[in-house]
Amino acid sequence: xxxxxxxxxxxxxxxxxxxxxVAQVFESQLSSELAAVNELCRHVERYRGKMLRPMLxxxxxxxxxxxxxxxxxxVLAAVVEMIHMATLVHDDVLDEAEVRRGGRTLNSLRGNEAxxxxxxxxxxxxxxxxxxxxxxxxxxxxxxxxxxLCQGELLQLSLRGETSLDEATYFDIIDRKTASLTGACCALxxxxxxxxxxTQQAMESFGRALGVAFQIQDDLLDLLGEERTVGKxxxxxxxxxxxxxxxxxxxxxxxxxxxxxxxxxxxxxxxxALGAEVRASGAAGRAAAQAEVQVRRAKEAxxxxxxxxxxxxxxxxxxxxxxxxx
Numbered sequence: 001x002x003x004x005x006x007x008x009x010x011x012x013x014x015x016x017x018x019x020x021x022v023a024q025v026f027e028s029q030l031s032s033e034l035a036a037v038n039e040l041c042r043h044v045e046r047y048r049g050k051m052l053r054p055m056l057x058x059x060x061x062x063x064x065x066x067x068x069x070x071x072x073x074x075v076l077a078a079v080v081e082m083i084h085m086a087t088l089v090h091d092d093v094l095d096e097a098e099v100r101r102g103g104r105t106l107n108s109l110r111g112n113e114a115x116x117x118x119x120x121x122x123x124x125x126x127x128x129x130x131x132x133x134x135x136x137x138x139x140x141x142x143x144x145x146x147x148x149l150c151q152g153e154l155l156q157l158s159l160r161g162e163t164s165l166d167e168a169t170y171f172d173i174i175d176r177k178t179a180s181l182t183g184a185c186c187a188l189x190x191x192x193x194x195x196x197x198x199t200q201q202a203m204e205s206f207g208r209a210l211g212v213a214f215q216i217q218d219d220l221l222d223l224l225g226e227e228r229t230v231g232k233x234x235x236x237x238x239x240x241x242x243x244x245x246x247x248x249x250x251x252x253x254x255x256x257x258x259x260x261x262x263x264x265x266x267x268x269x270x271x272x273a274l275g276a277e278v279r280a281s282g283a284a285g286r287a288a289a290q291a292e293v294q295v296r297r298a299k300e301a302x303x304x305x306x307x308x309x310x311x312x313x314x315x316x317x318x319x320x321x322x323x324x325x326x
Contacts, residue, residue: 002055006316011068011309015058018069018077022054025078029129030122040110040118046101047088049231052214052317053080053185059317060189060203062310072133072192080185082126083142087149087177089119094157095240097233105233138188145184152176161241163251163266170248171212179211186210186314198304205301206314213294214321216287219244221325224275224284229325235271245290247274250283291322 006012023045030041054077061068091097092105093115099105107115123146130139156173159165186207187200221230222237223246237244243251247266251259258277265274278284298318305311 002313005320006313009309009313009316011059011062012313012316014069015055015062015313018058018074019051019054021069021074022051022058022077022081023048025074025129026081029078029082029125037121040106040114041121043106043109044085044089044118044122046103047085048081049101051081053084053182054078055317056182056185056207056210057189059310059313060186060207061193062313063190063193063195063199063203063308064306064310065308066190066193066195068189068193068310070192072135073189075129075133076138076188076192079126079130079138079142080181080188082122082129083146083149084181086119086122086126089115089122090153093119094153095233095236097236099227099233100231102231135192137191141184141188145180148176148180152178152180156242159243163243163263165243165248167245167248167252170243170245174212174215175208178215179208182211182214183208202301202304206298206318209294209298209301210318210321213291213298213318216245216291216294217322217324220246220284220287220291223247223271223278225325235269238266238271238274239269246278246284246287249286250278250281253286254281254283288322295319295322 002009002012002016027041027045032038032041057077057080058068058073061070061073088100089106092100093107093112096107097105098108105115106118127139127142130142152173152175155169156177159169159173183204184207187204190200190203219237222234223244225234227234247262250262254262254277258281262274262277264270265277295318299315302311302314
């Protein structure tokens with residue numbers, strides 16, 4: 001991925017070369033003396049896709065020319081990927097999803113009980129591994145992040161089927177569920193490199209804005225994408241009564257007739273009909289425009305940083321967030 005979006009960036013090359021080390025640490029940490037546990041872990045390893053969060057740790061650690069691929073950075077990158085994987089496993093249970101990364105989800109193959117326990121196993125191993133870095137502030141920071149992740153999920157669950165959801169609440173949910181972790185990846189990667197607190201804050205602002213943009217794009221793909229292209233079950237937000245930004249915008253701004261058709265589609269879980277209404281009203285385009293606003297905010301947050309390869313790479317990652325089809 002990085003070679004494609006930043007082909008002449010030497011930091012991108014180093015990060016790409018380091019990602020297999022991250023995967024190795026990830027796999028080694030999860031290894032168990034129990035064959036049944038190892039089998040489940042091998043299945044969830046297939047969920048690794050772009051490895052965006054490990055990339056953000058490594059790229060964020062390179063700000064100002066600092067060494068970003070140290071052992072501590074690699075361990076932290078594996079930790080955040082474990083936390084992310086745990087959320088994916090649990091999300092699949094909550095959404096009753098059957099496909100991820102083009103294959104069957106764990107819950108569809110082994111049931112919800114195994115999936116829930118494996119998600120818990122990932123979380124517990126993440127914090128066990130994080131402790132090996134020897135910096136208790138990392139565990140504390142990631143503990144706060146996982147608290148926010150759970151709060152965001154609980155808030156979203158409490159609002160299932162709520163068609164009066166407003167934009168402010170939507171953004172609160174995704175800030176907690178998605179942006180809090182991407183922000184921490186950037187900030188903690190920079191912290192491990194010993195940069196000043198103002199740089200860490202700039203990196204967190206970058207990561208949070210990028211996370212919001214990423215989630216909006218995910219919402220658009222879930223509503224308008226094709227499973228074979230997206231690589232996971234689509235239409236799950238609608239099926240589980242979760243209103244996402246394009247639908248929220250449509251219900252607030254479309255004509256009375258279009259809103260009525262959209263409400264009928266929501267009640268009938270008709271993803272094609274709802275998608276058609278959202279496209280026709282321009283709400284899909286407005287949601288995409290909001291993602292672009294978040295990318296601009298991300299870039300503005302790191303404008304104060306040195307104009308080096310790390311900043312260039314982060315800018316390329318921000319652009320790639322909304323120029324993706326999976």
